[in-house]
Every structure is written in structure tokens, then in C-alpha cells.
Amino acid sequence: MQAPDTPNAAQAGAAPPLSRFGAVLRVTSGNFLEQYDFFLFGFYATFIARTFFPAASEFASLMQTFAVFGAGFLMRPLGAIILGAYIDKVGRRTGLIVTLGIMASGTILIACVPGYATLGMLAPLLVLIGRLLQGFSAGAELGGVSVYLAEMATPGRKGFYTAWQSASQQVAIIVAAALGYILNLLLTPEQTGSWGWRVPFLIGCVIVPFLYILRRSLQETAEFQARRHHPATSEVFRSMLVNWKTVVAGMMMVAMTTTTFYLITVYTPTFGRSVLHLSTADSLVVTFLVGISNFIWLPIGGAVSDRIGRRPLLLFISALAIVTSYPALEWLAHAPSFLRMLTVLLYFSFFFGVYNGAMVAALTEVMPVEVRVAGFSLAYSLATAIFGGFTPAVSTFLIEMTGDKAAPAYWMMFAALCGLVATVVLYRRGGAAELQARLG
Template identity: 80%
Template structure:
């Protein structure tokens, strides 16, 4: 891995408008997570509308497979849209990713059910998920790099943490809408048409999000670069730095797995596995999102003070040794209180780790392919680990008959994060030493 240039600490955005710039750039993240959470939360209803089967398990697995299929498009989006953003600029690229994301959201909200149009219904839902996945492949990287490039000196971790923090606002809003619908509508009404209401709300806020994105300024760090590589150059550099990309994927495995376990999968886990009420599952999810929102900037700020590596290692070790025991304790006597305690513990993992990880990933990527490299690493982790966490968890519980089995998957992801942290920072130290000796 070649030594990377430091990310510029200045930006075209004035200090007095930095908070507004953070809001504008993270607006697309809000839409992405709002819709992704809704798909996971209403998975049981979506499975009956679009994937009818005589087996509830089969229908649910098909739904989660389509949910996961969107994540398989992320690496393609990371490569092609990420290269586009590295070439034309952060502002223009992020408007394009929002456009594609919005198209997928509108499609999923409006598709008639299987009973009306047959196999075309699940095919169109799949297309919507593929569009969302393609867009999301570069969205996270573009937003994270923008925040890193506009950060003030010594606060990069704090600034980049707002990429994920914006997603928690989306989850709180989606969970609150779901809770309200659960109070106002019957289960039959929600299953028939009520589940579409939050998706239509997501469609309604798209124009507002476009307005925010269009007012973004380009980062000074990008404008200051003398050379903006063409797509072929970017692809070549990604190939030359494949070890860094794979290391970044493993580093991100911990955060993507934890996130999708405690947000997207939680409502289904609470209802279908633990047999808790829908209201309890929604309330836990809402409180977990609030907890994430609190811990993320704390994790970023702590990593600014003590360094990324110590925090990443400490949280990885905690997760490896406590994930399964915590879920076993919950499965032994399921209750709202126990579920809340366990998922708040996992929320602490996610917030502290991710707060350090996002900044770390922007720092290890070569500057010329910062968006494409970050996006590809994150997308591969989401495709291989996070995106399929609901499906893997459902499968593990089915074959082991152990309700705590998702803990094995989370511990494995944490082990990947631990190994990646050690490997990436060893390579970075070695590269820095080589550069210093040759200077």
C-alpha cells in the first residue's frame, strides 16, 4: 500500500455553514436507510404480497434474499459511480447517486402485488432493490469522503461519524411511523396496504432532499487537486491496491453486520423468533437508533483523541467474547427489557467502532481513488456480511434451532475487524517507514 496523502483540513465551506453542509451531504443517506429499514421491518408483509408460498420460512427467505440482492450491486456501484465521483467531483456525483436511489424507492412503493400482476411483481421489486444497491455503492463513500475533506484539523473522526448518524435519524423516523401505524391500523390493514404508507412518505420527501443536495459546494480538497484521473486510471489503481481494499472490507465487516443485526433484522427477530409484540420490537428499534445516534459522534471524537487503532481493537475484542452470551441470555427468557439491554449493548459496539472506522477507512485509501476505494471496500463488506445478515441469521436459527445463533455471525464479523485492523495499520506503518527512509 502506497502512503496516502493527508486529507485536507480546509474546505470551500465556511466555518459558520459547516453544520448546514453536513445536513445537505448526509440527506441521501437518510433516504437510503429510511427505505432499507422499512423493507426489513415489513419483510413479513412483503413476503406475503410479493413472494407467496405455502411455507412462511420460504417466503421470508425469498424476501431477505431480494433484500440482500441489492447489496450485491453495491460493489458495481462503488466501482463505476465511485470512479465517476473521483473524476467529476463530490457534489455532482452525489446528486447522481440520489437520483438513482430515489428511482428505486418510487418503484418499490408503487409495484402492485403478486395477486395483481404475477411474477412481474417480485421482478420489479428486485429491480428497485438493484437500483438502490447500485446507488448506495457509492453514496456512503462519497458522503464519508466529503465529510473528511471538509473536517477541521483534529476532528475528522467526529465529522465523518455524521454519515452514519444521519441514518439513525431515518431509522427513528421510520420506526415512529411504523409504531403509529401499528396503533391506528389493524394487522390486516397493515398487511393489505398500510405497509406502503411509509414508502410513500419516503417518496414525498425526495424533492426536498434534491433541493438540499443541489446547494452543496464542492470540497476545496478536490478542487485543489491538479489531476483528476480517468476511469481507466482509477480501475488500475484499485487493482494495484487490492490488498488495501480487501483489508478495508474486513475492517468494515464488523460495523455492517452489527448495524443490520440491530436495526433491519431486529423487528423480524423480535416478532418471529422471540414472539414479542410488534410494538415492543418497534420501540426497541427506535431506542437503539437513538443510542446509535449518541454513540457515533462520541466514537468519532474519542478516536480523534486516542487514535483509531486502539478503539477498533478494543471494541472488536468485546464483541467477539460477548455477542453470543448476550443473545443466549436474551433467548433464555425473551422480554422487552432483555431485548432492549442486549441491543443497546450491541449499539454501543456499533457506535464506537463505526465512529472510528469510517475515518480510518478514508485515511488508508490512496487519495486519487479515495471515493472508489472506500466505496468498494464498504460495498464488499455490506454484500458479503451486512446485507445478508437477516438471511444468515434466519438460516442459522433454522438449522441449529438456537435462537442465539446470530451471535456466532456477529462474533465472526468482529474477528474479521480485529484481524483487518492489525493488518492495515501494520502495512500503513511499514509504508510510512519505507517512505521516510527513501526521502
């Protein structure tokens, strides 16, 4: 694996704090839109199912909806390779403007498509296309943003800076949950089912121009500008093949964070309503508070990993998730209540925030510098496609097949095991020395 170019520490540290804050805000704006729309799709899954996927049973209808939700994640690896290679070639700024445009197209399509009763089979097909566009864009969005933040970070604070990639997504969760709560108060269930669920999607469309203006004002990173060679797409593909073991191990490391995230955010409203039989308001309040908790823990996890290293944090959280996930979820399922649901999901939020805060920085460090965006994006996208994106569908299936309301914990424990093994592999004696060289 080729050693990275030496970052220009003087340049990285030269920008004033307000300038760096503005850069973080501009680069993470697209992350906000991505997660805002993804969360809405999961939260309004029941209404989307009735609008676009009518079926004989609620289970069948929900499974079709979650399958379309997951299909968007299957496009992520393709977007990671194609758009990730494009970003590694032309630069972070230009590439991230392109990903925002593609993502916005998918959002607008989902918000405006008439239902099955009006368009017949064309309606679910158009929704599927919208999800595929979003997935294709998101495949490189997370990698592009994470690498941008890593390259602009001041020395010794890479974990803290890259944590804001995920933190921006939590703002989207908070905003979406708050909007859902307000609509739940103002509209009847019939109004929400017929047209009210589209309102948050349309609001997402309205903010697209503002996000574009923010991202358009981005400056290219000094590290990318200083690099003498920018690989062609064919070179990126060849390097990805050579480093496939790193990509696979990175995918397994991401599995823990992406599964936990989609379990405690996107799946929570459906789990609360359909499985635990709690009120819609309870589920939304829990999701809102989980978003706040995630936002707090992410930079803490990143900052702590800057002080003690990525490896100890990743191993500790993975092991804790393996041992305690099922007992926590079984305690909730045994006697469902608002307080128990809040307690368990805030506990899982601790898992996600601390682990992800360390993991994102680690993933930018293990990838060869010349294909940093493509490698990061492919590893992240594969994990999201295989684990995170299908977490709502897998959770629904496990509960249906086993009759155990705590069954989603098995999926989370498996993902945590993958994260534990991957951390050991990437940080084995030789790998740890290489990572220290990259950091030092």
C-alpha cells in the first residue's frame, strides 16, 4: 500500500477557527439532505407502503417498502466506485457539488410522484428510481465529505473533525423528527396518510437551492491541490483491486456503525408503532432525543480517539455491543414503555456515537491516499448496502419469523462482531505500525 503524501500542517493550521467552522458547515450540508430524506422514508414507511405498495397484509406491504428503501443502498457501491473515482480525479469541491445535484433529483422525484391509485405500477417504479438516484449519490457523498474533513483537519484533531460528517446527519434526524411531531399534532391520521407525509419531503426540496449555494462556496483542500498526480479513473480501479483486502476489512469495520445507526433512527418509529405498540408521538420524541444524543457523542468519540487511539475505542464498543445488545432490547420488549424505549436507544446511541467518532477517522487513514475517496466510499457503501440499509427489513423479518420482539439485537450483535474482527485485522502488529506512520 502506497504511503500518503505528507499533509501540509502549516496550511492546515493557518485557517482561522471561523473559517474552518464555515468549511465544515458547507461541506456537511449535503449530508444533512441525504440523511433527512432517508429518515423520512423510514419514518413514513407505513404511509408510503399504502400509497405506492398496496398488498394483502401490512407485513407484505412494509416488506416491499423496506425492500425499495434497501435497494437505494445497493446502488451505493456503484456510486462509490464511479463518483468516488471522479472526486479523486477532479477534486473534492467539484465532486461534492455533483453528488448534491444527483441526490436532490431523487428527493424531488419521491416527493412529487402520485400514488399507485393514480399511476398504477409506474408509481412504485418512479419511487424506486428516486431511491436508486439517492443511493448512487450517497455512495460517494459520505466518503467525499469525510476525506475533505480529514484533509482540512488541524494536526492531531482528525478524529474530532471527521466526526462532524456524521454529526451533520444527526441534525437532519432532529429536524425531521421535530417536523414529524408537529405534523402529528396538526393533522389527523387520515390526512397524514393521504398527503401529510409528503410535506417534510417537499420541505427538503425547498432547501436544496440553499444547500447548493453553501457547497458551491467550498474551497478545494490544500492537500489535494499540493498533490502532483491525480489518478485517472482506470488507475483508481486498478488500485482498488490491488487493495481489495483493505476495502473488505473497512467494510466490516463500518458494519457496526451503520447497522446501529439505522436501527436507532430509521427503524425506530416503525418499531415503536408496529412492534411495541407505542404512540407515534412517543416514537418521534425518542428519535428526536436519540438524534441529540448522537450529535453529542460523535465529536466526543472522535476527540477521545485523537487522545488514546482509534483501536481501543473500536474494540471496547464492539465488545460491549456483542455482550449487551440482546439483554437491553429484551428488557424493552418485555414491558414496552416510553421510558424503557428511550433508555435502551440512548444506550445504543452511545455505541454509535463513540464508535463512529473513531471509525470514520480510522477509515480515512487506512486507505491509500491516491484513492482515498473511492476506497472509503466503497467500504462504507458496501457496509451500508449489506448491513445498514436492510436493517429495517431484516429486523421486520426476524421478528416475524421468530416471534421475538428483541430479535433485531441478533443482527446488531453480528454487525458488532464484524467490527471487532475487522479492527483486530486492520490494527494487527504490522497494520498498527503502518497506521501510526500515517498519523505521525
